[in-house]
Amino acid sequence: MKRLLIYLFLVINVKCLVLNQTENSEARYINERLTKENVEVAKSVQDESRVYLDDVMFMLKNQNWTLEEKPCLDTIYLMLQNLQNFTLWAVWAWDTQSSEPQGLLFGNRYQLGNFDQCLNAPWSDKHKNLRFKYCLADIILERTDKDKRKPVDKPLSPYQSALDFIEYRPPHTRPLNEITWGVCAPVSCQPKTIEQLTEIMLNRSHLGAAGIKPNIAVTEECQISNQQREYDGLFYGFISLVGILVILSLICTYLNNRKNDSSEETKKSAIIEAFCLRENASNLLKMKKDGIEVFYGIRFLTMCFIVLDHQIGIYNSGPISDGLISDKDAQSTVGMLVLHDDLFVDTFFLLSGFLTCINFVRFKVLPNPIFLILKRYVRLIVAYAIVIFFISAIYPYTGSGPLWNRAVAHDTDQCRKNWWLNLLMVSNYVDTENICIVVSWYIPCDFQFFVVTVILFWIYKRLPRLGLLLTSVVTIASLVLPAIINYMYQLSAVQLFTFEFVMNPRASEDFHLAYIKSHTRYAAYLVGFFSGYIFAKYNAKSNTRRISMKWSVLGTFFAIVLMLVVMMVGSTFLWRDYNSLEGAMYAALNRPAWACGVAAIVLCCSLGDVPIVKKFLSWYPWVPLSRLAYGLYLVHHIIITHNVFVTRNPQHNDYFEILILAGGVTVYGCVxxxxxxLFAEAPANNLLTLILKPKSRRTEASNKNQPTISVHPSISTLPTSSSGHLQDNLPNTVHFSSKF
Structure with missing residues (x-):
């Protein structure tokens, strides 16, 4: 028995030993096989990489190069050789750029690579021969088989050629055959050389395999590492101006706070008070109830919608990865609520005309029209001039990025060239292709409306029949001219904010012929003027006629419905067949119809009672915000453009993110x-009051019982004063401003 147990023990041990040896052999076999496969894969990848690089070098050698291009080619050959050895500087430079376009079929136009890596190599200071520059190459893809191509019945069929899909472009969508490619090239390379290098890279991509011929152009100056923009005289001039205003305001604030309340009012003390920050800030918060408090909310909320619209448009024109979805959204319900949002500007025209009429009807004797026009001009021009100065002098230094120089040039170059046209209030008629600040077209329009209205009212006061006749002719012309111009030039019924327009508004024919011209936009202003007359008449103390709550609520409801219908019908022209007569009729009536809707809301809330709407629009926090609306309008597009074009990579077009960004722009814009x-507008208004005060005293006897009203230089021209009051700005006289 004992021998049997020993025998079994020996057998089991031997069997376990054999199994262990077998398992170890199999494990070693598997490990050796995996190692061999990994080596083969690595060798295969390395071989493919070498084949790719050898192919690039072969294509380089078979190009026609000039003697001037030799330094660039030598550096590129050296980079490719070192790239095969995986040398850091070569891999660093090659790694900065896309080897082929990605997401082109989904509307990703911008292939920007890594801008910062290209220009910020750690050794660029010590090794000048290893410095690179970043260039933008604009590419248009053209197919080479156009003669053999057959018409495509189903452009979105998954089994068609991708070339047909790239070439297919429905109206008002972005072209898929256009690419902006960021190239990191040696500093010695010339634009022509970079174009050839880009073509070689493109031919090595999946697009080159399809037989596409690229037209490549490098037209802008490339950005070089460690290259700093030099400060010029304009830069130092703007900094000096800001410094003077800040120091002057701080000194005057200190001196004004030390002044005794019982001290005698002198011209010197009045100047000091004009620059006092404390006085100007407190005046910003004062509210005077005058029956049209709803203007506060309408003005600021309209400005918020404009900021949101511009955020969507500029964001969509920048580098986004899902442009195809954005183009589809343009024909959705969201698109219908955005494409024709230029009507919000007509809201400002209506408010401006409304307040102008209220001021006029309160005159027993019309002041000198020249003085009224001068006051309006001064109130408009101060903040406007500072923003133009900022764009011309400071704006280029505030950002960087692949597309930054291109975006800034659209504003800075035009402002340096045509700033004087803006200050003369004729930029919407003269050299409009190079208008300084695209959104500023509104300001000369509003100023020109005011001038014409003052002249018509002045004529009416002296020759009533002639004044009424001229006003009738102007009113009819404001309705007829948009229709005639639209019909003659076969323009779109409305200026829709499509991709083509937001990419380059200055290139739009509709923009120059109809959108920014005063003679095509005057109707909404006149609707406001006539609405102001209705309000002034029925708001008189001796008149007890008011609108009941029932009719006020119904009137507000139908006014909102009218505005929505006008907006959404205009957006349908994006995909409808063009009809000249229909387009002309809509072009003539859509803006005054929108203005009638806004006017109905104002009258129903002011002469009647719409509980929720009236209380909301008259909410006190709107008071200071509405007075900042003009400044917000002037600066919001600068902030949006900066945020969009300092980006390094395409962004996803998410509407919730856009809403958050628009909110941030509104907050910073208000700041x-x-x-x-505080530092410019209020002091200028106060000084204007001080300068005109002696002349105003001459009419004190005749006007001492006359109610005075002043309008703060702000977007909707709500009567606010340079001191913040609604009805007591310049003593003994009347002031107007309808910036918006």
């Missing part, structure tokens, strides 16, 4: 507008 008000 900047507050600074403009």
């Amino acid at each position: 900047v507008a507050l600074l403009l008000w």
Whole structure:
């Protein structure tokens, strides 16, 4: 028995030993096989990489190069050789750029690579021969088989050629055959050389395999590492101006706070008070109830919608990865609520005309029209001039990025060239292709409306029949001219904010012929003027006629419905067949119809009672915000453009993110507008009051019982004063401003 147990023990041990040896052999076999496969894969990848690089070098050698291009080619050959050895500087430079376009079929136009890596190599200071520059190459893809191509019945069929899909472009969508490619090239390379290098890279991509011929152009100056923009005289001039205003305001604030309340009022003390930050800030918060408090909310909320619209448009024109979805959204319900949002500007025209009429009807004797026009001009121009100065002098230094120089050039170059046209209030008629600040077209329009209205009212006061006749002719012309111009030039019924327009508004024919011209936009202003007359008549103390709550609520409801219908019908022209007569009729009536809707809301809330709407629009916090609306309008597009074009990579077009960004732009824009008000606008208004005060005293006897009203230089022209009051700005006289 004992021997049997020993025998079994020996057998089991031997069997376990054999199994262990077998398992170890299999494990070693598997490990050796995996190692061999990994080596083969690595060798295969390395071989493919070498084949790719050898192919690039072969294509380089078979190009026609000039003697001037030799330094660039030598550096590129050296980079490719070192790239095969995986040398750091070569891999660093090659790694900065896309080897082929990605997401082109989904509307990703911008292939920007890594801008910062290209220009910020750690050794660029010590090794000048290893410095690179970043260039933008604009590419248009053209197919080479156009003669053999057959018409495509189903452009979105998954089994068609991708070339047909790239070439297919429905109206008002972005082209898929256009690419902006960021190239990191040696500093010695010339634009022509970079174009050839880009073509070689493109031919090595999946697009080159399809037989596409690229037209490549490098037209802009490339950005070089460690290259700093030099400060010029304009830069130092703007900094000096800001410094003077800040120091002057701080000194005057200190002196004004030390002044005794019983001290005699002198011209010197009045000047000091004009620059006092404390006085100007407190005046910003004062509210005077005058029956049209709803203007506060309408003005600021309209400005918020404009900021949101511009955020969507500029964001969509920048580098986004899902442009195809954005183009589809343009024909959705969201698109219908955005494409024709230029009507919000007509809201400002209506408010401006409304307040102008209220001021006029309160005159027993019309002041000198020249003085009224001068006051309006001064009130408009101060913040406007500072923003133009900022764009011309400071704006280029505030950002960087692949597309930054290109985006800045659209504003800075035009402002340096045509700033004087803006200051003369003729930029919407003269050299409009190079208008300084695209959104500023509104300001000369509003000023020109005011001038014409003052002249018509002045004529009416002296020759009533002639004044009524001229007003009738102007009113009819404001309705007829948009229709005639639209019909003659076969323009779109409305200026829709499509991709083509937001990419380059200055290139739009509709923009120059109809959108920014005063003679095509006057109707909404006149609707406001006539609405103001209705309000002034029925708001008189001796008149007890008011609108009941029932009719006020119904009137507000139908006014909102009218505005929505006008907006959404206009957006349908994006995909409808063009009809000249229909387009002309809509072009003539859509803006005054929108203005009638806004006017109905104002009258129903002011002469009647719409509980929720009236209380909301008259909410006190709107008071200071509405007074900052003009400054917000002037600066919001600068902030949006900066945020969009300092980006390094395409962004996803998410509407919730856009809403958050628009909110941030509104907040920061109001902060900047507050600074403009405290240090520039308010002091200028106060000084204007001081200068005109002696002349105003001459009419004190005749006007001492006359109610005075002043309008703060702000977007909707709500009567606010340079001191913040609604009805007591310049003593003994009347002031107007309808910036918006």
